[in-house]
Amino acid sequence: MNNSKIEIIDPRTVWIGADAAQVDLVMYGDYESEACAKAQDIIDQLLKQHRNTIRFQYRHFPLTRIHQYAHKAAEAAVAAVQEGRFWEMHHLLFAHRKRLGSISLKEYASEAGVKDKNFIPKLVDSVYGWTVRADLLEGVDKGVRDVPAIFINDVLFEGKINGASLTRAIQELLPAKQSKRA
Template sequence: MSFSNESKLTLPVGDRDHGQGTPGSPITLVEYGDYECPHCIAAHSVVREIQRALGNDLFFVFRNFPLTTSHPHAQIAAEAAEAAGAQGRFWQMHDAILERNSSLSEDLLLELGNGVGLDPSALAQSLADGTFKERVREDFMSGVRSGVNGTPTFFVNERRYDGFADFDSLMDAIDAIKG
């Protein structure tokens, strides 16, 4: 079985979260991710496939887990996504960041923000002020307390998934939980 026996999601999914699908669906998949982590970029399309496969049976939640010692732009990217979230455009920005064609920088984030309809100067201001720093830290610490050990880390119905982050492995684990 590819689930941890010890680690469970300590901060339940709730109103503070960014989710896709219907809350309370049979399967809730929570990803802790880092926008500068190549594995998270790969996992983005896996999540898409899982969403297609499960349809209305899935509620997907993304939380930030920027590992800034390895990924210097991960924090600012997370804050930019949260800034977009505050304007109701979290998922557009999330997708834009993960589907980018060049490496992360503040300029690129402003450009992507502009592309999803955010006011560039407001975005630049919130990044400069660190408006969403605390929110990202909250996500990060909730991950630490839940045993997030690298990115991406997935939780399926609050259980930490320790297997590979490819479609077949993750679907097998989800199927096992669905019973």
Template sequence: MQHQLEETLFKRGSLCFVFRHFPQSQIHPQAQKAAAATEAAAAQGRFWQMHEMLLQHQQELGDGYLAEYADNLGLDVTQFLRDIAQKVYVDRINQDIASGVDSGVVSTPALFINGVRYVDALEFEPLLVAIAEAFHG
């Protein structure tokens, strides 16, 4: 069943995944900077690669580390650091936060399927079933 659901949802382009920032600086002091780093990387086509890099190195988010990560991903490091320093993406990140608050988000991860908050297990099989039910419902 799992393979059939994956085939139906993922391979036919029926699933749209939207990522929104919800940095919680009281828990992770560098969260806002991490969000800005992913957006600066996104401007150069490397959002998910930077996202993964930052998840792997959550305790190492100083400017030197960010420059190293950007370089490792083949980004224009000067532009990347300039975008972060000039807070180019602060409005976008703040809009994501406001949207999350308006939707009742208080912590992450928060998942929504067709606009409805998903609160069940964050495990592959139950999540896939919920997506399939929303798709067919």
């Protein structure tokens, strides 16, 4: 009798940026969302500008009522986590957000460096479905109703999501630099 259990690496353990960062950014998003793709572009710029002071994590919040492929795309991203290829897959999914069918997901996984020969069967069997759902439920518990939803040090960012407003919010959390005033 085969009682093997699949151990799933939780995507919530995956961050990009400095480990000792003073500011944590967490975005709940949907891979089919244009607004989430734009928010990701802004966050990518912030990560470059604030390399040592911020770190970022993505959480799945697929809006399945309006985006029929978003949940499977999120599952594909979780599959990539299992091989340490999350960020590669994450960026490919946003780059190709208008083409997220199963065959396309397999192509992106291969391009991202995912080697799992059972990638499609695992998507079909929703092996990672509960992992995506856990992010979704956590988001709902935190008050997320729409995406993108960005949390800065665990506080929901209420402003307009653009480079200037996010930079301001981040800078408010950083220790004040020494003033040159006497």
